[in-house]
Amino acid sequence: GAGVSQTPSNKVTEKGKYVELRCDPISGHTALYWYRQSLGQGPEFLIYFQGTGAADDSGLPNDRFFAVRPEGSVSTLKIQRTERGDSAVYLCASSPYPGGTYNEQFFGPGTRLTVL
Amino acid sequence: GENVEQHPSTLSVQEGDSAVIKCTYSDSASNYFPWYKQELGKGPQLIIDIRSNVGEKKDQRIAVTLNKTAKHFSLHITETQPEDSAVYFCATNRDSNYQLIWGAGTKLIIKP
Numbered sequence: 593g594a595g596v597s598q599t600p601s602n603k604v605t606e607k608g609k610y611v612e613l614r615c616d617p618i619s620g621h622t623a624l625y626w627y628r629q630s631l632g633q634g635p636e637f638l639i640y641f642q643g644t645g646a647a648d649d650s651g652l653p654n655d656r657f658f659a660v661r662p663e664g665s666v667s668t669l670k671i672q673r674t675e676r677g678d679s680a681v682y683l684c685a686s687s688p689y690p691g692g693t694y695n696e697q698f699f700g701p702g703t704r705l706t707v708l
Numbered sequence: 709g710e711n712v713e714q715h716p717s718t719l720s721v722q723e724g725d726s727a728v729i730k731c732t733y734s735d736s737a738s739n740y741f742p743w744y745k746q747e748l749g750k751g752p753q754l755i756i757d758i759r760s761n762v763g764e765k766k767d768q769r770i771a772v773t774l775n776k777t778a779k780h781f782s783l784h785i786t787e788t789q790p791e792d793s794a795v796y797f798c799a800t801n802r803d804s805n806y807q808l809i810w811g812a813g814t815k816l817i818i819k820p
Contacts, residue, residue, distance in 0.1 A: 596751070623806070625806075632812070632813070633810075633812055633813070634712075634714075634797050634799070634810025634811055634812055634813055635752065635797075635808075635810050636810070637807050637808065637809075640806060640807065648806075648807065651807075683751055683752070685751075687806075695806065696742070696754050696757070697754070697808065698754075699744075699751030699752045699753065700751050701749065701750050701751050702750075702751050
């Protein structure tokens with residue numbers, strides 16, 4: 593079956609602009625995660641959704657970052673007033689319900705964001 | 709907070725030889741230890757994981773060992789093949805929940 597998909601695969605924007613990154617999780621997966629991966633580093637947790645609600649947004653770096661999942665499926669990560677330091681690969685992952693400690697997280701290919 | 713250290717950062721082995729990657733962690737409450745493989749331009753893919761009630765787990769050429777007392781776990785790949793070349797990440801969960809904390813990664817190079 594289809595895996596996690598993310599669009600766009602690449603996004604180049606100018607400093608100060610607004611961007612939206614989309615994630616389509618595996619059908620039926622109720623848990624959805626966003627991570628950010630800088631070059632040469634492991635993924636860094638941003639936010640976790642269980643269904644429609646953000647169960648944990650403690651990883652969002654500041655209030656320029658926001659994510660939604662209005663129908664409990666597709667999620668959008670929104671970044672306002674982008675800065676050059678936001679440049680990274682943004683990864684989305686999903687896992688099946690029930691959520692919990694041992695649920696394998698299935699990752700999408702990521703969106704490479706470049707802020708000029 | 710939780711910290712995961714991974715070594716080495718780069719590992720080059722001859723095809724057919726074994727490769728070992730090691731990670732240490734700081735949170736004694738961690739109880740889930742996955743290993744992910746990431747190929748260029750792709751997202752990480754789970755290759756093996758281990759729970760805290762198990763000391764060792766094997767899946768064909770891949771094995772993981774866990775020492776909870778010493779707070780370290782290792783990935784072992786035997787009979788390495790060219791397709792094993794990738795970046796490998798260890799991870800563990802924070803405060804016994806879903807949030808994964810990742811190592812910095814090991815670039816594994818298999819020399820023909």
